[in-house]
Amino acid sequence: MNLEKHEDFFQLVYQVVRLIPKGRVTNYGAIAKYLGVARSARVVGWAMNGAHSQKKKVPAHRVVNRNGELTGKHHFATPFLMQELLEKEGIKVENDKIRNFDKIFWDPAQELEL
């Protein structure tokens, strides 16, 4: 992907999140790793706080933590929205946890060319 116009780190995060295919998920650490070890996974989570107010939509529901848990659900419009969006894409969620997480996990560092 095209990372040269790095307005700021948040925009880069949003760009990567938009590339997550439907029915697949990734985690905060994988995005941080793809964008460079200099940035930490914490900041990716912080970036998602502003995802909803972006002009171009960001499928933030496809980003979960390393265990496949929906830790960010409380930051959506309603606490159920994140799970609903995932299930609409065919992803099964049980007890705030994604089933077959290792199967549908999408790693940008592996799937995207640098």
Add this chain to the structure above:
DNA sequence: TGGGTGACCATAG
């Protein structure tokens, strides 16, 4: 300049 706060992660026990 410094401390507190996270939608985090890895490791250890």
Add this chain to the structure above:
DNA sequence: ACTATGGCCACCC
């Protein structure tokens, strides 16, 4: 399954 710890870094006082 759980807690604790240290690292991480942008943001906001």
